Amino acid sequence: MVFRSNGNGEGNFVKLNLNGKRGKKFPSKYKGVSKSRSSYSFRGKRYKKKEADGDGESLLEEESDLQKQIEDEANGFISSVEDAILAVKTEASDENLTKLLNLVYGYDSFRDGQLQAIKMILGGSSTMLVLPTGAGKSLCYQIPAMILPGITLVVSPLVSLMIDQLKHLPSIIKGGLLSSSQRPEEATETLRKLKEGIIKVLFVSPERLLNVEFLSMFRMSLSVSLVVVDEAHCVSEWSHNFRPSYMRLKASMLFSELKAECILAMTATATTMTLQAVMSSLEIPSTNLIQKSQLRDNFELSVSLSGANRMKDLLILMESPPYKEIRSIIVYCKFQYETDMISKYLRDNNINAKGYHSGLPAKDRVRIQESFCSNKIRVVVATVAFGMGLDKGDVGAVIHFSVPGSMEEYVQEIGRAGRDGRLSYCHLFYDNDTYLKLRSLAHSDGVDEYAVGKFLTHVFSTETKQYEKICSLVIESASQKFDMKEEVMQTILTHLELGEVQYLRMLPQLNICCTLNFHKSSPNTLAARSAIVAAILKKSHVKQGLHVFDIPAVASSICVATTDVLAEIQALKMKGEVTYELKDSAFCYTILKSPKEICSLSSHLTKWLTEIESCKVRKLDIMSSAAVAAISVSNTSELSSGAKQTRSLQSRIFDYFNGDEKCDSPSKATQNCAFLRADIKVFLQSNRQAKFTPRAIARIMHGVGSPAFPNSVWSKTHFWGRYMNVDFRVIMEAAQTELFNFVDRNAALAT
Structure with a gap:
C-alpha cells in the first residue's frame, strides 16, 4: 500500500518520525485513525443500536473490523517507511533509495539524474542540477529532507510557486512557508513550528531569508542540513530572469550565516555562461x-509567419x-490585455478558454488553474505568470502567440506540455x-x-555620510x-552591497513615513515610559493634531532598528493607545564606506548594467533568428509542424545551451534612417521645457515609457x-549629437 500526496496538501500523514524514534504523533486523513500510533479511535458515522436488532450489532462489528484494517495498514506503512529511512541512513545504496522511492511515491525507478543528485547531496557535496521542466527536480531535495537531520530550506522566487510546491510536498514530510507578503500571524505560527521542530522543509522567499531576525534565529537555535536554490538561474545577471534579491544568495552567506552543510541549485534552463556564474x-x-x-x-515543434490576422490564424x-x-492547451502571450482579448475571441468561436495573468486577483488565478x-x-x-509549478501531465499543446523573449523562456514554456511522455505539439506564431x-x-x-552618477551622488550625499546611520530612498519619487x-x-544598491567593495548594507524595505494619532494617555506620559516614543516626539512635526515622523530618522537617533x-507603535496600537x-x-540602508570617486564608480556600474541590457536584447535576437530559420526550412508561410522545423529548432536549442551564448545573431532592426536626426531636431524644438x-x-x-517620461x-x-524599427543604439547616438547641437544653438542665442 502506497501513501502519496493527495494533491490538496493534506496527505495521509502530515508528519512522519524522521529521526528514527517510533511512537510519534501525526494526523491522518482517515477519520478512523487518531493522531497516535499506539492508540486509535474510530470517529466515523455512529449507528444507534436498536433493541433486539441483530443488524445493529453486525454494523458495529463491521465498523470495528474496518478500524482494525486501517490501523494495521497505517502501522505497517509507517514502520516500512521508517525502516527504509533507517536503511538509507546506514547505507545510501541504489537499492535502499529505490525502496524508499517506491514506498513514498509509488515509483519503481528514478528518472535520469535524480539518483545521482540525491546521492551527492547525502554525501554532503553541493550540487548544480539542470533537468528539463517536469523532470522531477523537487524529488531531489524531498528524499534527502527525509534522511538529513536538520531543516531543508528551499529558496524560491515566487510565492505562487512556493504555495504549489508546499501543496505537493509528500504528505509524510511537514512543510512550511515564509514570505514577505504573509500576514504577521501566519509568519509567527510558522516560526513557532520551526522552533518546535515540527517543520522539516521550509519554503522561503530570498527577501525573507536575508532578513536579519530570520538569520539570527537560525544561527542561535536551528540546524540547516540543506539549502535549495530553486530557479537558480535567477542568481546570474546573465540569465533570462535575473533577480537582484537572488544576487545576495552567495555561498559565503549561506555557509556562514545559516551554517548550511550543503547547497543544491536547481534550474530547467541555463546557458553555459549562466551556469558558470x-x-x-x-x-x-x-x-x-x-x-x-x-x-x-516528445515534441513536434513548428513556426509560422503571421501578422495582422494572428487571432484568425490561431x-x-x-x-x-x-x-x-487535444484536450488541454496553453496559449502564451506577451501582454496582459492580449490574454483577455484572445480568450474572448476563442470563446466567441465555441472554444472553452480563459485568460490568466498576474493582474488578476489571487483567488481567480487559483480557480482558473x-x-x-x-x-x-x-x-x-x-502570460509568463502561468505554469510555474503546474501539476498537469496531460497538456497536449503549447502555442506561442508571439516570439518568446529568449530561448530559455521558449524551452521552459513548451516544457509544460507532454509531461506524460506522449507526443505533444508546440507552435509559434512569428510576427x-x-x-x-x-x-x-x-x-x-x-x-x-549621467543618471547613475546622479543616483550615486544622492546615495552618498553629505546627509548619509554618518556611518551606521539608517538612510532611506523613497522609491516612487527617486524613480x-x-x-x-x-x-x-x-x-545598483545590491551591487554596492555585494560588489568587490562593500559600500553599504541593505536593510528591510519599509514604508518610512508614519502618521501617529494618540488616543488614551498623553504623548508625554507615554514618552516617560518609552525611549522610542520620546524620540518620536523629538523627531516629529505636528500637523492637525497628528504626529508625522520619519521612521529611519527616529531609529538612528536612539541607535535602534527600524523594526524596533x-x-x-504596533504594541501601543494593540493597547488602544494609538492608531x-x-x-x-x-x-x-546604512553607509559603510564612501567611494573615492563617484565618476569612476558610476562608469563601472553603467558598463555592467549596459552589458546586462545588451544580453537581454541578444537573447531575443537569438530566439527570433531561430524562429525565422525554422520558417525558411519549411519554405512556406502556411501553418506547418513538419519534421524539418522540429529538427531546425532542436538544433538551434542544442547549440544555444551547449555552445557560446554570445554567438552572432543579426538584428532585424534598421541601422540607419535618413530622416531620424531631422525629426529629433524638431522634437527637441517642440519640447524645450523638458530635460532629455x-x-x-x-x-x-x-x-517605450519610463518613470520620468510616462506613456x-x-x-x-x-x-x-x-x-x-530603427536600432535603439542608433537612435541614442543620433540623439546625443542633436542634444549637443541643441544646447550649442541655445547658448549662442542667449549671448
Whole structure:
C-alpha cells in the first residue's frame, strides 16, 4: 500500500518520525485513525443500536473490523517507511533509495539524474542540477529532507510557486512557508513550528531569508542540513530572469550565516555562461554539475509567419488536426490585455478558454488553474505568470502567440506540455512587429551614466555620510527623479552591497513615513515610559493634531532598528493607545564606506548594467533568428509542424545551451534612417521645457515609457514609436549629437 500526496496538501500523514524514534504523533486523513500510533479511535458515522436488532450489532462489528484494517495498514506503512529511512541512513545504496522511492511515491525507478543528485547531496557535496521542466527536480531535495537531520530550506522566487510546491510536498514530510507578503500571524505560527521542530522543509522567499531576525534565529537555535536554490538561474545577471534579491544568495552567506552543510541549485534552463556564474557564486565545483538535455524528445515543434490576422490564424490552427482533438492547451502571450482579448475571441468561436495573468486577483488565478487541471477549462491564454509549478501531465499543446523573449523562456514554456511522455505539439506564431516591440522593451531597464552618477551622488550625499546611520530612498519619487525603474535602483544598491567593495548594507524595505494619532494617555506620559516614543516626539512635526515622523530618522537617533520602532507603535496600537498610517515605500540602508570617486564608480556600474541590457536584447535576437530559420526550412508561410522545423529548432536549442551564448545573431532592426536626426531636431524644438537624455529620446522614438517620461503623457506626441524599427543604439547616438547641437544653438542665442 502506497501513501502519496493527495494533491490538496493534506496527505495521509502530515508528519512522519524522521529521526528514527517510533511512537510519534501525526494526523491522518482517515477519520478512523487518531493522531497516535499506539492508540486509535474510530470517529466515523455512529449507528444507534436498536433493541433486539441483530443488524445493529453486525454494523458495529463491521465498523470495528474496518478500524482494525486501517490501523494495521497505517502501522505497517509507517514502520516500512521508517525502516527504509533507517536503511538509507546506514547505507545510501541504489537499492535502499529505490525502496524508499517506491514506498513514498509509488515509483519503481528514478528518472535520469535524480539518483545521482540525491546521492551527492547525502554525501554532503553541493550540487548544480539542470533537468528539463517536469523532470522531477523537487524529488531531489524531498528524499534527502527525509534522511538529513536538520531543516531543508528551499529558496524560491515566487510565492505562487512556493504555495504549489508546499501543496505537493509528500504528505509524510511537514512543510512550511515564509514570505514577505504573509500576514504577521501566519509568519509567527510558522516560526513557532520551526522552533518546535515540527517543520522539516521550509519554503522561503530570498527577501525573507536575508532578513536579519530570520538569520539570527537560525544561527542561535536551528540546524540547516540543506539549502535549495530553486530557479537558480535567477542568481546570474546573465540569465533570462535575473533577480537582484537572488544576487545576495552567495555561498559565503549561506555557509556562514545559516551554517548550511550543503547547497543544491536547481534550474530547467541555463546557458553555459549562466551556469558558470551560478556555480561560482554558490561555490559549487564544476565536477558537481548534473546536466541532462534541457528539451525532452516528445515534441513536434513548428513556426509560422503571421501578422495582422494572428487571432484568425490561431483559430484556424486550433480547429485543425491535431490541435482540435487535444484536450488541454496553453496559449502564451506577451501582454496582459492580449490574454483577455484572445480568450474572448476563442470563446466567441465555441472554444472553452480563459485568460490568466498576474493582474488578476489571487483567488481567480487559483480557480482558473484548478479548473484547467481538472479539465473544466480546455484552453488557458496566459502570460509568463502561468505554469510555474503546474501539476498537469496531460497538456497536449503549447502555442506561442508571439516570439518568446529568449530561448530559455521558449524551452521552459513548451516544457509544460507532454509531461506524460506522449507526443505533444508546440507552435509559434512569428510576427515581426511584435519582435520589434519586444526589442524596444528590452531597453526599458537600461540607464545612462549621467543618471547613475546622479543616483550615486544622492546615495552618498553629505546627509548619509554618518556611518551606521539608517538612510532611506523613497522609491516612487527617486524613480521619477533619476528616471530609473524600482528594479534597476535595487540592482545598483545590491551591487554596492555585494560588489568587490562593500559600500553599504541593505536593510528591510519599509514604508518610512508614519502618521501617529494618540488616543488614551498623553504623548508625554507615554514618552516617560518609552525611549522610542520620546524620540518620536523629538523627531516629529505636528500637523492637525497628528504626529508625522520619519521612521529611519527616529531609529538612528536612539541607535535602534527600524523594526524596533515599528514593534513599539504596533504594541501601543494593540493597547488602544494609538492608531497610525504608513506610507512612502523606501529602500533602507546604512553607509559603510564612501567611494573615492563617484565618476569612476558610476562608469563601472553603467558598463555592467549596459552589458546586462545588451544580453537581454541578444537573447531575443537569438530566439527570433531561430524562429525565422525554422520558417525558411519549411519554405512556406502556411501553418506547418513538419519534421524539418522540429529538427531546425532542436538544433538551434542544442547549440544555444551547449555552445557560446554570445554567438552572432543579426538584428532585424534598421541601422540607419535618413530622416531620424531631422525629426529629433524638431522634437527637441517642440519640447524645450523638458530635460532629455539620449536614452529618454530613444525610448520615446521607440514608444517605450519610463518613470520620468510616462506613456500617459508622451504617447500623445506624434513622434511616439515612430522609429521602433530603427536600432535603439542608433537612435541614442543620433540623439546625443542633436542634444549637443541643441544646447550649442541655445547658448549662442542667449549671448
